Amino acid sequence: MTIRVRFAPSPTGRLHVGNVRTALMNYLFVQKNAGTFILRIDDTDLERSTQAYEDGIKEDLAWLGMTHHETFNQSRRFDMYNEAANKLRTDGLLYACYETAEELDRQRKLLRVQSQPPIYNRAGLSLTEEQIAAYEAEGRKPHWRFKLSGGVVTWTDMVRGKQSIDTSSISDPVLIRADGSFLYTLPSVVDDIDARISHVIRGEDHVTNSGAQIEIFRALSDHLPEFAHTPLLVGKDGKGLSKRLGSLSMQELKAQGIEPQAVASLLAKIGTSDPVAAEPDMGKLIGGFDFGKIGRAPARFDEDELALINARLLHEMDYAQVKDRLGAMGVGGGEALWTLMRTNIEKLEDMAGWSTMIYAPMAGQIADEDKEFCAAAAKLLPDELNEESWQTLTGALKTETGRKGRGLFMPLRLALTGRNYGPDMGKVLLLLGREKAKKRLLGEKG
Numbered sequence: 434m435t436i437r438v439r440f441a442p443s444p445t446g447r448l449h450v451g452n453v454r455t456a457l458m459n460y461l462f463v464q465k466n467a468g469t470f471i472l473r474i475d476d477t478d479l480e481r482s483t484q485a486y487e488d489g490i491k492e493d494l495a496w497l498g499m500t501h502h503e504t505f506n507q508s509r510r511f512d513m514y515n516e517a518a519n520k521l522r523t524d525g526l527l528y529a530c531y532e533t534a535e536e537l538d539r540q541r542k543l544l545r546v547q548s549q550p551p552i553y554n555r556a557g558l559s560l561t562e563e564q565i566a567a568y569e570a571e572g573r574k575p576h577w578r579f580k581l582s583g584g585v586v587t588w589t590d591m592v593r594g595k596q597s598i599d600t601s602s603i604s605d606p607v608l609i610r611a612d613g614s615f616l617y618t619l620p621s622v623v624d625d626i627d628a629r630i631s632h633v634i635r636g637e638d639h640v641t642n643s644g645a646q647i648e649i650f651r652a653l654s655d656h657l658p659e660f661a662h663t664p665l666l667v668g669k670d671g672k673g674l675s676k677r678l679g680s681l682s683m684q685e686l687k688a689q690g691i692e693p694q695a696v697a698s699l700l701a702k703i704g705t706s707d708p709v710a711a712e713p714d715m716g717k718l719i720g721g722f723d724f725g726k727i728g729r730a731p732a733r734f735d736e737d738e739l740a741l742i743n744a745r746l747l748h749e750m751d752y753a754q755v756k757d758r759l760g761a762m763g764v765g766g767g768e769a770l771w772t773l774m775r776t777n778i779e780k781l782e783d784m785a786g787w788s789t790m791i792y793a794p795m796a797g798q799i800a801d802e803d804k805e806f807c808a809a810a811a812k813l814l815p816d817e818l819n820e821e822s823w824q825t826l827t828g829a830l831k832t833e834t835g836r837k838g839r840g841l842f843m844p845l846r847l848a849l850t851g852r853n854y855g856p857d858m859g860k861v862l863l864l865l866g867r868e869k870a871k872k873r874l875l876g877e878k879g
């Protein structure tokens with residue numbers, strides 16, 4: 434079987450962790466099976482879709498390293514959707530309805546009051562020619578509904594197992610609005626047939642849609658994809674993310690210094706039976722992908738966990754991977770500074786602070802009671818610094834002043850770096866060089 438999947442975002446916003454997770458499931462599955470990954474831009478809503486969002490989505494996917502093999506826009510395919518609609522009309526499966534939104538709302542309310550499910554009454558199916566003519570004379574335009582079979586649609590979902598949707602319990606879906614525009618339901622099926630999509634992988638908010646869409650697939654062709662509906666994401670408090678998705682966009686995370694592979698590492702594993710780990714590339718995530726590992730419970734997305742994975746990834750990165758970005762940030766120091774400092778950062782941007790600390794002129798922090806001690810250290814600095822200099826210096830200071838432990842080391846760290854934490858001082862001393870170190874120990878700018 435040829436594996437063909439599609440990720441189908443609407444360009445009405447940037448990608449956020451929710452839809453990136455769906456994209457990732459498609460990507461990992463298709464990579465594992467050497468299939469074709471299609472990016473479908475669901476821009477049938479011409480008013481809300483923008484080119485800027487479409488470009489942004491492509492930029493986000495590229496940033497994440499999820500490249501697609503093919504892409505197309507729904508907005509260029511209205512002829513195909515109209516053709517499909519005509520076929521459904523001819524087959525008596527797409528019928529005109531004239532109710533206004535208010536009328537439908539009233540009907541639903543009435544049904545609820547009567548403790549009945551708010552299902553559309555199919556009045557459109559039994560309109561007489563006179564009634565239709567009267568509506569048209571009023572200036573009403575019809576919207577179009579798909580006639581569900583009223584039977585039970587079943588499929589074996591790759592995540593949820595055996596599924597059945599009783600179509601008598603849902604309203605006939607509107608496929609075309611009164612202004613002639615298409616809702617998502619029909620174009621999606623037409624495209625999935627045309628692109629020979631083998632697996633529809635999407636969030637579980639589409640499960641009921643699938644019931645109706647499977648009937649539309651059957652009405653239009655012999656092609657029927659497999660389905661995989663993944664549980665939705667929730668925050669660590671267990672609450673839905675919908676209100677926070679803006680701040681969980683790729684654009685925002687990138688601006689916060691989150692590495693793309695941190696996003697992928699976390700989103701690929703939460704809600705699965707595998708542990709979350711910092712994966713430097715997609716390789717292991719692809720190899721380990723299996724629908725069978727995805728649980729039924731919502732997947733918990735925790736920003737603190739993301740930050741932790743981000744830091745872990747940075748701590749392991751080679752200089753070559755960050756060289757250009759450090760250059761763009763104006764961080765000097767080359768490989769030596771990177772190798773020394775990388776385990777002290779949580780975000781790449783943190784390197785700027787460490788670089789300034791070493792290279793920009795700065796006076797160290799020296800408490801009054803440590804002034805004499807630091808001056809002694811300045812005097813004891815060896816003429817030539819090498820790997821052993823720190824040991825030699827602190828050894829000599831210990832003998833001379835009787836200080837040890839924190840009382841010995843912390844004043845030196847503070848004087849030399851202005852911070853009470855950081856990397857191996859032996860290496861810091863080497864990077865600083867004798868002149869700078871001496872000045873800072875004397876409380877001068879160096």
Ligand code: GLU
Binds near residue numbers: 442443475635639
């Ligand atoms: N544009 C739809 C959405 O973002 C696509 C759903 C699907 O994958 O079929 O919800």
